[in-house]
Amino acid sequence: MFSFSCSRAISVAPALLLSLLLPVAAVADDAERALKVGESIYSQTCIACHGANGKGALPGVSDFKAADGPLAKTDDELATSIRDGVVTPGAALSMPAKGGNPALSEEEIQAVLAYLRKAFGR
């Protein structure tokens, strides 16, 4: 009887520990994956105008690195800008909806936004 309850306690403890740790690992994995997806979207769709350093490769493109630049805005505002595009009257260039790639999903918009914050610092 004693040995039964003792071995049960030993087998339950690691299982309990695992169940506490696994969700954290899964969330970290998801975030890592989203950043990879975001990076690949950026390098295919956004980099031509925004540049590898995020400072803008063409006249009229926002500088992501500037302290008062677009990354000071909220995630919701930026996701809307990426989804719908931004047209500033008189500006040299406009931000096309989804960076000109209509196939971009909502999840990919969030992924590229996460990448912007990670890569360009805000």
Ligand code: HEC
């Ligand atoms: C054809 C060039 C071009 C491409 C491609 C492009 N952008 Fe832009 N983007 C711009 C320009 C120009 C602006 C500045 C718009 C303004 O403020 O008038 C801008 C602004 C932004 C902003 C700031 C929006 C705001 O609310 O101030 C974000 C965020 C952004 N782009 C993200 C992206 C992402 C992500 C991609 C790729 C999926 C992308 N852009 C592709 C030209 C481009």
